[in-house]
Amino acid sequence: MLTGTVCTLISAAGLGVAFLVARRRRYALALRVAAVALLPVGLAMTGVVQFVSHITFDPVAWAGFGVLGGSALLYLVARLADGRRRQGGAAADSGGATPALPASRRREAGSTPRGNSAADDFSDIEAILKKHGI
Numbered sequence: 001m002l003t004g005t006v007c008t009l010i011s012a013a014g015l016g017v018a019f020l021v022a023r024r025r026r027y028a029l030a031l032r033v034a035a036v037a038l039l040p041v042g043l044a045m046t047g048v049v050q051f052v053s054h055i056t057f058d059p060v061a062w063a064g065f066g067v068l069g070g071s072a073l074l075y076l077v078a079r080l081a082d083g084r085r086r087q088g089g090a091a092a093d094s095g096g097a098t099p100a101l102p103a104s105r106r107r108e109a110g111s112t113p114r115g116n117s118a119a120d121d122f123s124d125i126e127a128i129l130k131k132h133g134i
Contacts, residue, residue: 003053007044013036 014037
């Protein structure tokens with residue numbers, strides 16, 4: 001009963017503020033304030049306030065939240081352990097070695113011997129540096 005009274009007083013104060021805002025011809029803001037001011041009464045009338053207060057002060061409800069949290073933690077640990085087992089199995093199956101491409105496939109892919117490409121890279125860098133006077 002007390003929670004209903006407190007929620008009604010909070011809503012009445014909020015509606016008073018909405019009225020004062022509306023008198024300043026800020027109607028959109030007044031409507032938003034009135035909408036927020038009606039929330040406590042609506043929550044009290046639907047029983048949400050009583051439900052929340054019952055959960056807040058009930059040790060059995062908190063124990064239930066603890067059990068739910070523990071079950072979620074166990075589930076996450078099981079998924080983590082399963083994921084690590086799968087990763088470890090995949091690495092063991094492949095032997096950790098990656099197959100190399102044959103020389104003919106490397107040439108088709110456009111790779112050049114390292115000596116020429118490195119010299120080309122440095123010559124491009126040198127040209128850029130000379131262009132900027134460095």
